[in-house]
Amino acid sequence: MISKQHIINRFVSYVTIDTESDPESNTTPSTEKQWDLANKLVEDLKDIGLEDISIDEHAYIMATLPSNIDQEVPTIGFISHFDTSPDFTGANVNPQIIENYDGKDITLNASENIILSPDYFEDLKQYKDQTLITTDGTTLLGADDKAGITEIITAMEYLVQHPEIKHGKIRIGFTPDEEIGRGAHKFDVSKFGADWAYTMDGSQIGELEYENFNAAGAVVTIKGKIVHPGYAKGKMINSMYIAQDFINSLPRMETPEHTSGREGFFHLHTMKGNVEETQLQYIIRDHDKEHFEARKKVMKNLANEINTQHAKEVVHIEIKDQYFNMREKVEPVMHIVDIAEEAMKSLDITPIIKPIRGGTDGSQLSFMGLPCPNIFAGGHNFHGRYEYVPVESMIKAVEVIVKIAELTAKK
Structure with missing residues (x-):
C-alpha cells in the first residue's frame, strides 16, 4: 500500500524547488536552478537503494533497479522531466492540500479572487472526495512533470522494499528542458540501455498515448x-x-x-x-x-x-x-502499449488511448531508437495558476509502474 502522506511529502519537496526552463538560453540545462532539483534527485535515488546512479554535465540523470529474477527479460525504462514551463512562473510555489474535495469551487487566492471552479474546469467533478494538490493562484504547480518523477521514484522504492514482486532490470531517466523542446536532445539512448521505455508525463488518470503531432x-x-x-x-x-x-x-x-x-x-x-x-x-x-x-x-x-x-x-x-509522430516507431512493437493497457485494466483503471495534441520526450526518443509511449501522471491544467493533481491519481500511477514491471517479467 502506497502511503498518501509519503507521496504528498515527496511531491511537495520537488515542486517547491524552482526549475523553470528558458528557451532563450543556449546552455543545457537552460537554467542553473534546474541543478538544484537534479542534485536532490540523485540523493533521493541513492536513499531508496538504486544502483548505477549517474548525472552528466548536462544534468541528465540515470539509475538502475537490478533484476531480481534469473531468466532474461527485456530491460524497460521510465522517464520524466524535472524542468517546468516558462509560460508561467514556477518560483515560490506554495502548494495547497485539499482533503476530501467537496466538488465545489476551490478558492486558490482570496485576496485576488482566483477560483478553481468545476463549472469551468469540468474534470474536477470526477475527483470529488479525493485529495487535491493545487497552487495558491500565483504560480504554476509543477505537476508537469514532477508528478511523474514522484511516481517513478516512489514505485522504485516500493519495488526495493517488496522483493517478492518479481521484475527484470529497470532503468530510470530524468531530463532537463523538456518544456522548451530539448529534453531528449542530449539523452544517451545507448547508455540508457533499455529495450523500451515509458514517459510518465500524461494528464488525467488512464491516459495512454503513442501518437503525437x-x-x-x-x-x-x-x-x-x-x-x-x-x-x-x-x-x-x-x-x-x-x-x-x-x-x-x-x-x-x-x-x-x-x-x-x-x-x-x-x-x-x-x-x-x-x-x-x-x-x-x-x-x-x-x-x-x-x-x-x-x-x-x-x-x-x-x-x-x-x-x-x-x-x-x-x-x-x-x-x-x-x-515527428511516434506512432510509426511504436506500432511495430505494439506489445509495449498492450502491457501498459493490461496493467491499467488489472488495476481497474479505464485506459484512455488517444493522440497527444502536442509532443513529449517520448516522441523524440522513439526516433532515437527507444520506443516510448506516454502514461498519465495525473495532473490537470498544466502551465498555469489553475494546475492541480489528485493524490489518488499519483498513487494509481505508481501502481501502474509496478504492475508494468511485474507483467514484463512474465512475458
Whole structure:
C-alpha cells in the first residue's frame, strides 16, 4: 500500500524547488536552478537503494533497479522531466492540500479572487472526495512533470522494499528542458540501455498515448520599404500589410482554437514589425505525415505567390522540423502499449488511448531508437495558476509502474 502522506511529502519537496526552463538560453540545462532539483534527485535515488546512479554535465540523470529474477527479460525504462514551463512562473510555489474535495469551487487566492471552479474546469467533478494538490493562484504547480518523477521514484522504492514482486532490470531517466523542446536532445539512448521505455508525463488518470503531432516551426520575414509618408505614393511598401495578407490567406478555421482530435493547424504565436520589416512565427502541427508535409507546402507556395505579385522577394520563409509522430516507431512493437493497457485494466483503471495534441520526450526518443509511449501522471491544467493533481491519481500511477514491471517479467 502506497502511503498518501509519503507521496504528498515527496511531491511537495520537488515542486517547491524552482526549475523553470528558458528557451532563450543556449546552455543545457537552460537554467542553473534546474541543478538544484537534479542534485536532490540523485540523493533521493541513492536513499531508496538504486544502483548505477549517474548525472552528466548536462544534468541528465540515470539509475538502475537490478533484476531480481534469473531468466532474461527485456530491460524497460521510465522517464520524466524535472524542468517546468516558462509560460508561467514556477518560483515560490506554495502548494495547497485539499482533503476530501467537496466538488465545489476551490478558492486558490482570496485576496485576488482566483477560483478553481468545476463549472469551468469540468474534470474536477470526477475527483470529488479525493485529495487535491493545487497552487495558491500565483504560480504554476509543477505537476508537469514532477508528478511523474514522484511516481517513478516512489514505485522504485516500493519495488526495493517488496522483493517478492518479481521484475527484470529497470532503468530510470530524468531530463532537463523538456518544456522548451530539448529534453531528449542530449539523452544517451545507448547508455540508457533499455529495450523500451515509458514517459510518465500524461494528464488525467488512464491516459495512454503513442501518437503525437508531427511538428515544425516557421519564421516568415516580410521586407518592406520605408519612405516619407507624405511622398509615399508608388514607393512605400508596408510590410505589415503584406503580413496581414499572408495571415488572412491561410485557412482561418485551421487554427488551435478551431481544431481537436487528430486535426492539424497553423498557429501564429508571435508577430512583431514595422513598415520596413515584419516577422511572423508559426508552429505547424498535424498527426498525418502527408497532411503535415502539405501544410508546409501551403506556406511556401503562399510566400512564392506573394513574391510573384511583387516581382521580387518580399517574403522569406524558413521552416524547421521539430519532432515527428511516434506512432510509426511504436506500432511495430505494439506489445509495449498492450502491457501498459493490461496493467491499467488489472488495476481497474479505464485506459484512455488517444493522440497527444502536442509532443513529449517520448516522441523524440522513439526516433532515437527507444520506443516510448506516454502514461498519465495525473495532473490537470498544466502551465498555469489553475494546475492541480489528485493524490489518488499519483498513487494509481505508481501502481501502474509496478504492475508494468511485474507483467514484463512474465512475458
